[in-house]
Amino acid sequence: MTFNFLLDDLNRSLSQKTIGTDKGLAKLGDSIVNLAYSMAKSIYLTRNNQNNRIIRTGNKVSKIILAEALKNAELKPFAKNRGDAHDMADTVEGIVAYVWLSNKMSLDEIIEVLWKSLSGDFSNRTQEIEIARNAFTVLLNVMKKFLPDH
């Protein structure tokens, strides 16, 4: 089953701003982002610990991390003009939801891009923020080719 009919109205007048400023798309994207990051982190920690332990974990990704990833990937034009960090995070969530709902990338593929972009030490909170910001920047760069030019 495909859910891309949930994009029908957006696709009729598709632009960077329609994707990046749609409230409902951001809400859907919020849970996709959290699930994908929680899975990526669980996979990374399970594959990279000394004791062969299985580590399952979950995280809400902070708005600051997403906002910075948007800037790093040079996708600020998708966001509301003069938007704050919260608006820019919503834009990232909207982009992720758009790419997933339009079947350009599956959830598995999103998870894979994220976990392959993780590296370093998660026990240090400051470093985790940097790791996550980098992974979402990579993800947005991968997603660029599925997004409108203007």
Added chain:
Amino acid sequence: MTFNFLLDDLNRSLSQKTIGTDKGLAKLGDSIVNLAYSMAKSIYLTRNNQNNRIIRTGNKVSKIILAEALKNAELKPFAKNRGDAHDMADTVEGIVAYVWLSNKMSLDEIIEVLWKSLSGDFSNRTQEIEIARNAFTVLLNVMKKFLPDH
């Protein structure tokens, strides 16, 4: 790609309580539950409004709703003994994560079971709680066959 290696330790000593009381599994399940319900609600509202509007939305499913669904589906034995509503909600999240991670049901299938179980009026908050509780009860009943007997 399959992520079921994240269940390797649980599968070695699988029981209702191992699935229902694992903190990490519940954390992963939290975002699956929220994503699946947000999608189900968006699909339902889009298909059932007078004006052919596309409605995208997102919701965090409340712990109370999940705890009641657990009781309704008679899956309380999976939860911690003398657990409160929060513990029982974690148990639902753990069950959903277990079924998804072990590839018994895809995310699409989970979404489909939920939205097909929705009915009634979402504009009334009390009724939405009842609708959601019913949908998660149906989902848990579908998932039962994938769960251990004791």
